[in-house]
Amino acid sequence: MPAGLNRALFTVAGAVVAIILAIAICSVAIVAAGADPLTAFAAFFDFGASARSQSNGIAAFLNRAVPLFIAGLAVAVGFRMNLFNIGVEGQYRLAAICAAYVGSTFTAPKPIQITVIILVAAAVGGLYALIPAVMKVTRGVNEVIATIMLNYIAINLTSYLVRGPFAGQRDAGELTTTTPDLPESAMFPNLNFFFDWFGMLPPTRGGGVWGFLLVAVVLGLVVWVVLERTRFGFDVKASGLNGPAALASGVNPKTMVIAAMVMSGAIAGLIGLPEILGDRGAFNSNFTAGLGFLGIAVALLGRNKPVGIAIAALLFAFLDRAQGALQIAEVPPSVITIIQGVIVLLVVVANEVTNRLALRLEERRAARQLGGNSPVEVGA
Amino acid sequence: ACGGDTGGGTTASEAPAGEAEGTLKVGLAFDIGGRGDKSFNDAAYAGLEKAKTELGAEIKELSPASDGSNRGDLLRQLADAGYNPIIGVGFAYGEDIKKTAEEYPDIQFAVVDSASNAPNVTGLLFAEEQGSYLAGVAAATKAESGHVGFVGGVENDLIKKFQAGFEAGVKSVKSDAKIDVKYLTPDGDFSGFKAPDKGKVAAEKMFQDGADIVYHAAGDSGLGVFQAAAAAKKKAIGVDSDQRQTVKETDLQGVIMTSMLKRVDVGVFEFIKAFQGGAKGGTDITYDLKVDGVGLSTTGGEIDDIKDELDAAKKDIVEGKITVPSKP
Amino acid sequence: MSSDTLDTARPAVELEGITKRFPGVVANHDIRISVRQGTVHAIVGENGAGKSTLMKILYGMQKPDEGTIKVDGKDVSFRSPSDAIAAGIGMVHQHFMLADNFTVLENIVLGAEPTTAGFLDVATARKRITELANAHGLRVDPGRLVEDLGVGDRQRVEILKVLYRGARILILDEPTAVLVPQEVDELFQNLRELTAEGLTVIFISHKLDEVLDIADEITVIRRGTTVASVDPGEVTARQLAELMVGSELPTPETRESTVTDTVMLKVSHLTMEADGHRAVPKGMPVERYIDLLREEGRRLLLDDVSFEIHKGEILGLAGVEGNGQSELIEAIMGIRPSHGGIALGDQDLSGWSTLRRREAGIGYIPEDRHRQGLLLEASLWENRVLGHQTRRPARSGIWINRAASKSDTWRIVQDYDVRTPGVDTLALALSGGNQQKLIVGREMSGEPAFLIAAHPTRGVDVGAQAAIWDHLREARAAGLAVLLISADLDELIGLSDSIQVIYRGRLVAALDPSDITPERLGGYMTGAIAGTEES
Amino acid sequence: MTRVAKYHVVLVGVAVLLLLLSLVRVVTGYDDITSSGTFAAALLLAVPIGLAGLGGLWAERAGVVNIGLEGMMVLGTWFAGWAGYQWGAVAALVAGLLGGALGGLLHAIATVTFGVDHIISGVAINLLGPGVTRFLSEVLYKEGTPAAEAGAGITTSPAITSPPPRPSLPLLSDGPDLLGRLENTHWFLLSDLAGMLRGVTHNVNLLVLLAVLLLPLTYFVLWHTSFGLRLRSAGENPWAAESLGVNVYLIKYVAVVISGAFAGLGGVFLVFVSTKYVEGQTAGRGFIGLAAMIFGNWRPGGLAGAAALFGYADGLQLRSSGAVTSFFLFGAVLLLIYLGLRVRRLLASGQPAEMVTTGARQYTAMAAAAVGMVVLFWLWLTVDQLPNEFVFITPHVLTLIVLLVASQRLRMPKADGVSYRRGEQH
Numbered sequence A: 001m002p003a004g005l006n007r008a009l010f011t012v013a014g015a016v017v018a019i020i021l022a023i024a025i026c027s028v029a030i031v032a033a034g035a036d037p038l039t040a041f042a043a044f045f046d047f048g049a050s051a052r053s054q055s056n057g058i059a060a061f062l063n064r065a066v067p068l069f070i071a072g073l074a075v076a077v078g079f080r081m082n083l084f085n086i087g088v089e090g091q092y093r094l095a096a097i098c099a100a101y102v103g104s105t106f107t108a109p110k111p112i113q114i115t116v117i118i119l120v121a122a123a124v125g126g127l128y129a130l131i132p133a134v135m136k137v138t139r140g141v142n143e144v145i146a147t148i149m150l151n152y153i154a155i156n157l158t159s160y161l162v163r164g165p166f167a168g169q170r171d172a173g174e175l176t177t178t179t180p181d182l183p184e185s186a187m188f189p190n191l192n193f194f195f196d197w198f199g200m201l202p203p204t205r206g207g208g209v210w211g212f213l214l215v216a217v218v219l220g221l222v223v224w225v226v227l228e229r230t231r232f233g234f235d236v237k238a239s240g241l242n243g244p245a246a247l248a249s250g251v252n253p254k255t256m257v258i259a260a261m262v263m264s265g266a267i268a269g270l271i272g273l274p275e276i277l278g279d280r281g282a283f284n285s286n287f288t289a290g291l292g293f294l295g296i297a298v299a300l301l302g303r304n305k306p307v308g309i310a311i312a313a314l315l316f317a318f319l320d321r322a323q324g325a326l327q328i329a330e331v332p333p334s335v336i337t338i339i340q341g342v343i344v345l346l347v348v349v350a351n352e353v354t355n356r357l358a359l360r361l362e363e364r365r366a367a368r369q370l371g372g373n374s375p376v377e378v379g380a
Numbered sequence B: 001a002c003g004g005d006t007g008g009g010t011t012a013s014e015a016p017a018g019e020a021e022g023t024l025k026v027g028l029a030f031d032i033g034g035r036g037d038k039s040f041n042d043a044a045y046a047g048l049e050k051a052k053t054e055l056g057a058e059i060k061e062l063s064p065a066s067d068g069s070n071r072g073d074l075l076r077q078l079a080d081a082g083y084n085p086i087i088g089v090g091f092a093y094g095e096d097i098k099k100t101a102e103e104y105p106d107i108q109f110a111v112v113d114s115a116s117n118a119p120n121v122t123g124l125l126f127a128e129e130q131g132s133y134l135a136g137v138a139a140a141t142k143a144e145s146g147h148v149g150f151v152g153g154v155e156n157d158l159i160k161k162f163q164a165g166f167e168a169g170v171k172s173v174k175s176d177a178k179i180d181v182k183y184l185t186p187d188g189d190f191s192g193f194k195a196p197d198k199g200k201v202a203a204e205k206m207f208q209d210g211a212d213i214v215y216h217a218a219g220d221s222g223l224g225v226f227q228a229a230a231a232a233k234k235k236a237i238g239v240d241s242d243q244r245q246t247v248k249e250t251d252l253q254g255v256i257m258t259s260m261l262k263r264v265d266v267g268v269f270e271f272i273k274a275f276q277g278g279a280k281g282g283t284d285i286t287y288d289l290k291v292d293g294v295g296l297s298t299t300g301g302e303i304d305d306i307k308d309e310l311d312a313a314k315k316d317i318v319e320g321k322i323t324v325p326s327k328p
Numbered sequence C: 001m002s003s004d005t006l007d008t009a010r011p012a013v014e015l016e017g018i019t020k021r022f023p024g025v026v027a028n029h030d031i032r033i034s035v036r037q038g039t040v041h042a043i044v045g046e047n048g049a050g051k052s053t054l055m056k057i058l059y060g061m062q063k064p065d066e067g068t069i070k071v072d073g074k075d076v077s078f079r080s081p082s083d084a085i086a087a088g089i090g091m092v093h094q095h096f097m098l099a100d101n102f103t104v105l106e107n108i109v110l111g112a113e114p115t116t117a118g119f120l121d122v123a124t125a126r127k128r129i130t131e132l133a134n135a136h137g138l139r140v141d142p143g144r145l146v147e148d149l150g151v152g153d154r155q156r157v158e159i160l161k162v163l164y165r166g167a168r169i170l171i172l173d174e175p176t177a178v179l180v181p182q183e184v185d186e187l188f189q190n191l192r193e194l195t196a197e198g199l200t201v202i203f204i205s206h207k208l209d210e211v212l213d214i215a216d217e218i219t220v221i222r223r224g225t226t227v228a229s230v231d232p233g234e235v236t237a238r239q240l241a242e243l244m245v246g247s248e249l250p251t252p253e254t255r256e257s258t259v260t261d262t263v264m265l266k267v268s269h270l271t272m273e274a275d276g277h278r279a280v281p282k283g284m285p286v287e288r289y290i291d292l293l294r295e296e297g298r299r300l301l302l303d304d305v306s307f308e309i310h311k312g313e314i315l316g317l318a319g320v321e322g323n324g325q326s327e328l329i330e331a332i333m334g335i336r337p338s339h340g341g342i343a344l345g346d347q348d349l350s351g352w353s354t355l356r357r358r359e360a361g362i363g364y365i366p367e368d369r370h371r372q373g374l375l376l377e378a379s380l381w382e383n384r385v386l387g388h389q390t391r392r393p394a395r396s397g398i399w400i401n402r403a404a405s406k407s408d409t410w411r412i413v414q415d416y417d418v419r420t421p422g423v424d425t426l427a428l429a430l431s432g433g434n435q436q437k438l439i440v441g442r443e444m445s446g447e448p449a450f451l452i453a454a455h456p457t458r459g460v461d462v463g464a465q466a467a468i469w470d471h472l473r474e475a476r477a478a479g480l481a482v483l484l485i486s487a488d489l490d491e492l493i494g495l496s497d498s499i500q501v502i503y504r505g506r507l508v509a510a511l512d513p514s515d516i517t518p519e520r521l522g523g524y525m526t527g528a529i530a531g532t533e534e535s
Numbered sequence D: 001m002t003r004v005a006k007y008h009v010v011l012v013g014v015a016v017l018l019l020l021l022s023l024v025r026v027v028t029g030y031d032d033i034t035s036s037g038t039f040a041a042a043l044l045l046a047v048p049i050g051l052a053g054l055g056g057l058w059a060e061r062a063g064v065v066n067i068g069l070e071g072m073m074v075l076g077t078w079f080a081g082w083a084g085y086q087w088g089a090v091a092a093l094v095a096g097l098l099g100g101a102l103g104g105l106l107h108a109i110a111t112v113t114f115g116v117d118h119i120i121s122g123v124a125i126n127l128l129g130p131g132v133t134r135f136l137s138e139v140l141y142k143e144g145t146p147a148a149e150a151g152a153g154i155t156t157s158p159a160i161t162s163p164p165p166r167p168s169l170p171l172l173s174d175g176p177d178l179l180g181r182l183e184n185t186h187w188f189l190l191s192d193l194a195g196m197l198r199g200v201t202h203n204v205n206l207l208v209l210l211a212v213l214l215l216p217l218t219y220f221v222l223w224h225t226s227f228g229l230r231l232r233s234a235g236e237n238p239w240a241a242e243s244l245g246v247n248v249y250l251i252k253y254v255a256v257v258i259s260g261a262f263a264g265l266g267g268v269f270l271v272f273v274s275t276k277y278v279e280g281q282t283a284g285r286g287f288i289g290l291a292a293m294i295f296g297n298w299r300p301g302g303l304a305g306a307a308a309l310f311g312y313a314d315g316l317q318l319r320s321s322g323a324v325t326s327f328f329l330f331g332a333v334l335l336l337i338y339l340g341l342r343v344r345r346l347l348a349s350g351q352p353a354e355m356v357t358t359g360a361r362q363y364t365a366m367a368a369a370a371v372g373m374v375v376l377f378w379l380w381l382t383v384d385q386l387p388n389e390f391v392f393i394t395p396h397v398l399t400l401i402v403l404l405v406a407s408q409r410l411r412m413p414k415a416d417g418v419s420y421r422r423g424e425q426h
Ligand SMILES: Nc1ncnc2c1ncn2[C@@H]1O[C@H](COP(=O)(O)OP(=O)(O)OP(=O)(O)O)[C@@H](O)[C@H]1O
Pocket: C022, C023, C025, C026, C027, C045, C046, C047, C048, C049, C050, C051, C052, C053, C054, C094, C431, C459, D423
């Protein structure tokens, strides 16, 4: 068996054990809450009785997964080289409002309009991430602290922008502060035709599966290719595994910090777009917050690899979707957060353990194949 | 399906999926914080419960995720489960209600604090500025120093309505009154509703500067305002519900001169009742002073002596002699 | 050749049938050693023979799978170092075990702190340390931070740590690896005093002449098992070495000179400031600027270093660790900014990035392979790519060419005899020597014009050592210029065409390897001898 | 620089800052810049940050990065609220400590026993803390429970019975209140000092005293006891510690559990201030505490300074948004002083060597300072009311600026964040 496959199998086994354990722990919590774990777990799979509610549930599930996936990707790019971009939270909010505003100031054919919006979002996210990168490179400021501070600043800045310079018209009696509405040409077409293929009822008109899902998939592929196949990706990996060795090999750590941080920020900039282009058509004060922090958990769960992140995002989204179903089943919905937290913790622990096991195995295999090291007979 | 023995569950445990004609199935989706926030959401729930007991409604209430990302999903889940009417609590539901209402044209919706934006949506609006105006009148009349304060939790347009009404009320009594205003967090950062320590610091400053009465619209942070008032041996005005009753600390009850009531329970109940009576949406219902949708609480009797002034102000507003601004 | 311990006194330490297995490796196999009290007992063996493992077992850091340990005749079983310390055993490890940001005092008392009412009793500790230091001639200032100390001082701190705990049995695992001959003499003087006082010393070293000098008894370990116990009076270094290896010994002698007239690397006025680099003002010659820095009393890590290396020449750089060798390497590699000029052939490299320098033909075998040379958790072929990301065969366009990289890694594995099951194996699964061979192969595969070889055979066993020397010699014959830095003076003298000595950041002597002894070289390295010989 | 000289420099620095504050107060007329109320608020707001920071300090000195402070603090608040309403303040204190310690224990198990990356484990704990507490509230505080009768809701606990006492310093800040009178005279410098002293002595919550005492206590334990030495050795070089028979695992466990307990204590403090648990009341203070600790160079004194700065900025901002603009003036004057010092040194030295080596970089720094000064001064003159959002971010911007200026002097424990395994040296 190739060494790589061996390690992958170990990883999967570890994750499965971790998830089973997490379910067990949460069952205890659910019982303690006076509910029936089976009911609770049934609720996770209960997408409703009618065809329509099932489509709606699937749409809600996928729509939740998309931003989580992008957030996970953004975080992972930094994590791969031990660069902890905790600032994804601030980067995506600032990017979202700027993109929503810029997108509302002009009207162009759909592809152009959407492309411009995506580019603006990526640019703003990347530029905002440039700040901690430059601070780290020039003055050695720890990026964890800098990005935490910049998160607060970004959150305040967005709320200033949304009610100040970027404020748009509101309907009478509407209290949500919002940027101007995006023109119709900015709205990303949805993917509801997808349900037709399976002979299902498409989700209701306004909602449905956000087309940005496709962008996310492409983004995931691009990130995978960049990280796994290109020279840049190699430099990122080398910097992450061993900074001094990367430096000695000619990798410029400053360039790498800046490049990785900006790339991370640019991806982060896209986190808010599925919601804005797929549903809201503007940035407003109800805009989903906290995706940056969840992205950290998703990236960790996915071991900083695009495929893993996709699985993790789907898992998180699947759990989140059950928010309503659990309440209908009279189970405290906060078990979702607990399951998520426990899974993250257990999966990283399982990673450590299986990693060590796999390495040990590999060492042993290496030694066995070489056949050496049999003790010599003592001929005193 | 129900959890069965979920220790005293108060909600529907009747037979599920019994979509028999004529049963009234009311769904309600809370705002962030959800059930049990002792304020806004709980008031809405009180209205729902009243509908259950008085109108025989089957009820279901759902709370959103802590990031509020699934408001639309909750509405759809309720709709798909056959609930009609469906109520969204909080202006944040405005947009989601509109979308969902278009998707489910056969279902009636209502949204608290936001205007109707579809033919099957009823806007349940409250004239917070009118109630706050009365609070301002009470404060200005009671404050000998002519100095009062306002602490807002989050600087959004809803809370600014409270500020605007309060200021107008104060000025109507003493045009030269000094009014300190402080918001704890900017729009979008809802921690301002959950920061009693910050509320306390802000109110403390106002009392130290000579304010006699501070009005808060700051959710749980209001607790800090009451504490500051107690420490300074001055008064405060509560918000939303009759806080002299809901606040359990006896030492703090005494400082709550009055509370500006916002009868979300009335709004919710009246809406359900009207729906049962066959009413259709597409319009706003404003709960103002005229219908006692807002008002001042009198528990403790501290404002009984200025009842005349308050009644006069109320009358002026009801009769339209005074138009209270809703923006500061 | 084994000689019986005829002494009637009870042995201080007796190891019986010690066996220790690691995954895939039998580190120790049925080891038997008996150490007499009041003697220096040396243990020799190739790299990876299992010496350190055995000592860690004796010190309670590892548990033996089989076997018994007796200390002063009593059976013992240590669960942790504290048990061993309680039994009077102390160990100086192969690598320094010091907290840099702590004072000498803190390092010494750690784990055995004198306290009054729970508080550290610094005064008592200081007094005891000073007493101990005076009694054994181990002078150190207890108040200084360890990071400010040189290696000799650090070694003394390590020994004081052991003595402070009242150890009667001292284990010294390669204590001389980083010391110059004078410091070694001083250490041996101390050891003799200690044994005279009745203490027992277990001494590990690869330097056999040292072993013959200090030891009262020698045990040889090969492939994890004791193969001989000899009397230092009865063997020569050569015999001992053959016992260790079980075969003929290679020598690092370079035969005929291949030095040409073409200057390959020219370093001029290389200077590095200790606290922050500031650019030379425009229009000012470097020499003047260096003078200015000296006038200002700035601390210089490199002080006006100039030398040339010709095509086909190996220049050996001798020096006690910490005298600027690492900084010189970093300056040449462009890892750390410096003043002065570096030219490779006709190209002026100063101001170039590390990457460009490597592309221009500089190869680099780093001094610490784990820190600077390898991605331990990456596969061998990825380690092959490291440092060659921008060159064929690793790269094609923006992509990494995986197939070509893998096949080239296979080539290295074969040419350099890297023992590995495959090129997808993680680097950390290889033994140190094999890792080193991979690095040497990698650096050679870039066809460098100039190679920095820092301690190329450190921690590598004799067989691999010879192979690496051969590769260096071949490349030199083909015109490679090499800057060789090594703490192994035999290697340095044997391989180099000329030797420069670095001391406190300055080149203080240029020597001819053909007529220099390690002792004299040591004199220059410690500053004991001043002046320059023409080579 | 010797210790004494350093100490003097710090003293002089503090004196200059005070003088400047006083000056700015007089010039701008915002009494809140140095009022006792501001300092009292600063203390109130600084304590939870400082306690979280202490938590971080204990963990990181033992080599474990603790980004999970926020989650541990959340646990502290919930358990304090839960125990407090039933059994009073002491129970709240104990329960909050234990709650935080529980989070710490989890972190220790993951990082020390299983060798999980410290940041990763911390993130998981930050996810778990709010989830678990919300769950507990949903179960224990739901409608119909005795707690709900006592005033609990899903987002709040009932009020704690018997909140802790809040003594004042007699004579000076109480009764005759001499400091208070002095403060109200608004004399230059004297009133400012009085305000500062009164702020930290009047009506001080007992837990504040405790928290403030924990700083020197931490210093003594970590730097002057054998336990502290061992703990720090685990953060500097655990392998050396191990080789001397120190049980590094145990030390790390203890340190991280104590770290969690401190974070929990920070939560208890928040609960004491609001007299009940309120969901979300930690509001990121765990992160700020971590920042304060780094800002304070992993030392209790520095941490105290950083926490005080945060508290002060936040307190001032809450009390008087207008006063925040005066810090433009403050910054301008600081830059002026910096420029003055530079120019003087240039003139005084007069040696060509110094002139040459200081070079272009110096001049750009000075030019930047001059431009900054002018801009700040101009801002002070023109802006009279900053949008609230900009006021809110003052502490965070200040932190960034200080980090930019000082981060190169920071020195973290050498083996901080390193995943240590017994017998494996790398
Ligand atoms: N913790 C460990 N896990 C696995 N293998 C180990 C471990 N420690 C040592 N080994 C292996 O045990 C063998 C003996 O190693 P040891 O360090 O004792 O050698 P040594 O004689 O001290 O070598 P050197 O001269 O390089 O110090 C080596 O092959 C090494 O790979």
